[in-house]
Amino acid sequence: MTQVAAQTPNLRIAIAGLGAIGKSISTTLAKGGVPGVELTAVSAKNHDKAKEFVATLARPVKVLNIADLEKEADLVIECAPAALLPEIATPFLKAQKQVIVLSVGALLFHPELIAMAKEQGGVIHVPTGALIGLDAMIAAAEGKIHSVRMVTRKPPKGLAGAPHLIEHNINIEGLTEAKKVFEGNARDAAKGFPANLNVVVALALAGVGPENTLLEIWADPAVVRNTHTIVVDSDSAKFTMTMENIPSENPKTGRIVAQSVIAMLRKMKSSFKVGT
Structure with a gap:
């Protein structure tokens, strides 16, 4: 009898922050841009504006408070002001889940998050972003x-x-x-x-x-x-x-940052991985 391999469940993604980068990533994921990856929830300071944006996506998702994201996803992408990183990351790390951090500088002032990932079994990812080499x-x-x-x-x-x-x-x-x-x-x-x-x-x-x-x-x-x-x-x-x-709509951030996150998610689900 031929055995059929079990289908791997989708990696459920939450996005915290809907600035230029968060919106770009959300749009790509909602239209199925990365096979095996599913956008399930977003969070933003202004829920009304967030709901207006979500309504434009190929597949609308939940708009939640930061504290409610963890139960809806396996991984959260932090696209928010640096001061919010602990609030976003802590629930996921304590639940042995994953966090993609874009406010990398905040990690220098919150080493407890790195310690928490090590002790609890969660994972912090830092994408390549604008840094070649x-x-x-x-x-x-x-x-x-x-x-x-x-x-x-x-x-x-x-x-x-x-x-x-x-x-x-x-x-x-x-x-x-x-x-x-x-x-x-x-x-x-x-x-x-x-x-x-x-x-x-x-x-x-x-x-x-x-x-x-x-x-x-x-x-x-x-x-x-x-x-x-x-x-x-x-x-x-x-x-x-x-x-x-090339700057994104936010002049402080390069357009390639969002693409770097998408590339990281694609690599997570790939059976052929190039790069260290």
């Missing part, structure tokens, strides 16, 4: 990394409202030439630019840590794309990476 960094970290330095240039509107600019009274309005607004390490950058520099935190977590990953940030009216140049020196390779990321 993350696989190379992870591989280099198996040996000795001597130095990591990154220079970021963004249109001034992409940095507007950052806590570091407000705290230090740095004015970037009406710039006619590039202005350096920060120089320091990844931990300080994550604190001063929580909506802008998740890319450098991912780099730091994959490599030599946030204190030893150095960064310059420039507000540059001459650029129209979020540009990151990274130089890594290690005992296995020396490499330089430059990315010019």
Whole structure:
């Protein structure tokens, strides 16, 4: 008698936050863009606007409070302000479920979430996002990394409202030439630019840590794309990476971030996986 393999159940997804990235991911998943992955619920600050958006999806889903997402999904994608990460992630980690974190910088200030995942059996995923070469960094970290330095240039509107600019009274309005607004390490950058520099935190977590990953940030009216140049020196390779990321509807975030999340979900369900 021929045996028929049991069908693997769909991976149920909840999305917390419906900004430009959350909406893009929701639209792709609702129309079945990733086989074996099903969008089941979303959460947003304004439920009325969220319901209007959900009504446009190929398959409408539930609009819930953050606290109610866990019972509806196996994995939550955090697309919300960084301050909400613990509230979003904790129920899923305690239930031994999965979290995809986009506000990566918040992990530096909430190490208890990483400890919780380890102790409870949950999993935290950090997608590649706007960072090419993350696989190379992870591989280099198996040996000795001597130095990591990154220079970021963004249109001034992409940095507007950052806590570091407000705290230090740095004015970037009406710039006619590039202005350096920060120089320091990844931990300080994550604190001063929580909506802008998740890319450098991912780099730091994959490599030599946030204190030893150095960064310059420039507000540059001459650029129209979020540009990151990274130089890594290690005992296995020396490499330089430059990315010019097209902003999403939110100028603080690149369009490729949503695509990176979709690629991660596709890889989770694939029987053929490329990359470290």
